[in-house]
Amino acid sequence: xxxxxxxFIDQAICIMQCGMVLVLLLFSKKIGxxxxxxxxxxxxxxxILASIGLTAFAVRSRIETPTYSRATHLVTLSTMAASLCxxxxxxxxxVRPETQSDAALRVLPASDLESWNQELQRLLR
Numbered sequence: 301x302x303x304x305x306x307x308f309i310d311q312a313i314c315i316m317q318c319g320m321v322l323v324l325l326l327f328s329k330k331i332g333x334x335x336x337x338x339x340x341x342x343x344x345x346x347x348i349l350a351s352i353g354l355t356a357f358a359v360r361s362r363i364e365t366p367t368y369s370r371a372t373h374l375v376t377l378s379t380m381a382a383s384l385c386x387x388x389x390x391x392x393x394x395v396r397p398e399t400q401s402d403a404a405l406r407v408l409p410a411s412d413l414e415s416w417n418q419e420l421q422r423l424l425r
Contacts, residue, residue: 311357314350321347341393345386352382 324333324343333340356375363371 307357311354314353314357317346317350318354321350336396336398338393338398341389344393345389348382348386348389352379 321343324331324340328335328340356379359371359375363369363375
């Protein structure tokens with residue numbers, strides 16, 4: 301099966317999206333993104349689309365016949381099901397009220413510019 305340059309670009313984008321969702325899952329507590337936030341829901345939907353897109357690309361590359369067969373119909377059906385699943389995830393995250401995360405509730409301390417200046421003056425002497 302002949303693969304075009306646009307397919308490679310699409311595959312690279314899917315790999316980056318899957319990586320970003322993985323990083324978001326692993327470091328969500330550190331960066332202050334809750335699993336109930338809309339940001340996470342949007343990223344999760346794109347991750348679902350990207351993972352199924354990569355799977356479909358791998359299956360399509362292994363199909364020998366260029367004509368439509370049961371395998372190509374199954375790949376198309378799974379891609380459409382993943383799209384519907386991603387839209388369902390986005391709908392759930394948009395409709396549900398968003399709770400504020402702990403990081404958003406934390407207030408940054410006010411900077412004390414004068415004390416910083418005094419310390420800098422002391423260090424420069």
